[in-house]
Amino acid sequence: MGELVFAAKVTHVPSMFISEMPGAHHGCRQAAIDGLRQIGARIKALNVDTVIVLDTHWLVNAGYHVNANESFKGCYTSNEFPHFIQNLNYAYRGNPELGDAIATIATAMGVRTRSHHISTLDVEYGTLVPLRFMGADPSLRVISIAAWVAFGTMEESRKVGEAIGAAIAASDCRVAVLASGSLSHRIHDNRVVDAGTFTISDEFYQQVDLRAIELWQQGRFREFTAMLPTYSKTCYGEGYMHDTAMLLGLLGWDQYHGHVEILTPYFASSGTGQVNAVFPLH
Numbered sequence: 614m615g616e617l618v619f620a621a622k623v624t625h626v627p628s629m630f631i632s633e634m635p636g637a638h639h640g641c642r643q644a645a646i647d648g649l650r651q652i653g654a655r656i657k658a659l660n661v662d663t664v665i666v667l668d669t670h671w672l673v674n675a676g677y678h679v680n681a682n683e684s685f686k687g688c689y690t691s692n693e694f695p696h697f698i699q700n701l702n703y704a705y706r707g708n709p710e711l712g713d714a715i716a717t718i719a720t721a722m723g724v725r726t727r728s729h730h731i732s733t734l735d736v737e738y739g740t741l742v743p744l745r746f747m748g749a750d751p752s753l754r755v756i757s758i759a760a761w762v763a764f765g766t767m768e769e770s771r772k773v774g775e776a777i778g779a780a781i782a783a784s785d786c787r788v789a790v791l792a793s794g795s796l797s798h799r800i801h802d803n804r805v806v807d808a809g810t811f812t813i814s815d816e817f818y819q820q821v822d823l824r825a826i827e828l829w830q831q832g833r834f835r836e837f838t839a840m841l842p843t844y845s846k847t848c849y850g851e852g853y854m855h856d857t858a859m860l861l862g863l864l865g866w867d868q869y870h871g872h873v874e875i876l877t878p879y880f881a882s883s884g885t886g887q888v889n890a891v892f893p894l895h
Contacts, residue, residue, distance in 0.1 A: 615711075615784035618659045620860060620892040621652055622792045625670070625742040626882045627697035628810060641811070646746050648877030648889030652791075653747030655891075661789045663708045663754040665777060667859050669794030669852030670739035671759035677719060677726040677773055680734055680757040681712025691738050703741055708754040711784050715758070719776035724769045726776070739793040754786075760794065760859060761852035767842050770855040774862020792860040796822040798851035801884035814884030818848045822879060822886035829873035829890065838867045851885070864892060 624645050632642035656664065670693075671678070685705045691698035709730060716728035740757040749755075758777075762770060781788045797818035801809040813819040821844060828837045838861060845854035861869060869892075877889035 615781045615786045615788065617778065617781050617790065617863070617894060618661060618787050619656055619789035620864060620894060621789075622794075622857065622860065622888065622890045622892070623649060623652065623743045624795065624877065624887040624889055625739050625793050626795075626885075626887055627691065627694045627738070627742070628882055629742070629746055630697050638810070644877050644880065645887065645889065649743055649746035650748060651876050652889065652891070653749060656747070656789045657750070659787065659789070661753070661787050663711060663756065663786045663788045664744070664749065665756045665758060665788060665790045666740040666743065667760040667790065667792045667794075667856035668737050668739035668757050669760045669856050670737035671757065672761040672763060673759040674763045677724055677762065677765065677769070678759040679712045679716050679726065679728040680736060681709045681716075681728040682707045682730055682732065682734065683709055685736055685755060687735060689735070689738065689741055698738055698742070701741060701745065703736075703745070704751050705744070705749070705753060705755040706751070708756050708786065711780055711786055711788075712756045714780035714783060715756070715773075715777050718779050719773045722772045722776055724772045724776070726773065743791055743793050758859070760792070760856035762855045763853075765855060767845070767855075767858045770858035771862035771866055774859040774864075777859065778863045790860060790863060792856035794851040794854070794856045795882075796825060796850065796886040796888065797848035798885045799849040806883055810883055811881060812884070813881040813886060819881065819886060821848050826873075826875065826879055826888060826890070830875065832870040832872045834861065834869045835867040860892065
């Protein structure tokens, strides 16, 4: 019998890389890095063998998709931010059986979902960056699920989250699920983005983000799930916040009442709103 043993919403901001480099920005994202390191330590202590990442950098236009390769190995440079993320080596095992089960169950629930075994299907940095800063062991098994769903609905993503839970329960795995993406995600306009590394693009977005986190901490997910569809569009949620919808579908949606633990307090990055937060399971 498999078990979900850890769940979190995590940041993958590229500026964590410049935070490690000598220069004016050295240490600028230490709080975010420390939060991910703490998540990595907790996952190790819980004897997690599989990490499922809901990746808002994997864009899909039709259907839902799971990268269920047997293994992942390569050297990654971001086509979006090559000046931040370049030559990132990675090597992880996959979990094809669990990935296939997620797709089968989600499709049976009415959400067409495909599980892929394609050696040339690379993983995106929404998956690689958290794993890197978590210090994830290469022995961990990794599944990446597309969570930038251009034309999907919150209801579909909720069902995919439920399917993830059902597949975990039917497996023999100890699983952590990470929703990898920002809250609001309106990046600064190009002409001012270099000067806005540490600021939000609009105070409205920040205030809504802070209210969302407050609801999480109070365990008020009936209110949060009711606001999520509007919030995700009005505040330019990363990947339209389908990662968050999947995570909450997994946890029980509006019936989830966990009081979320904030590991990295809310911070702004190039116009966007970021956090590392643990969603308790008990």
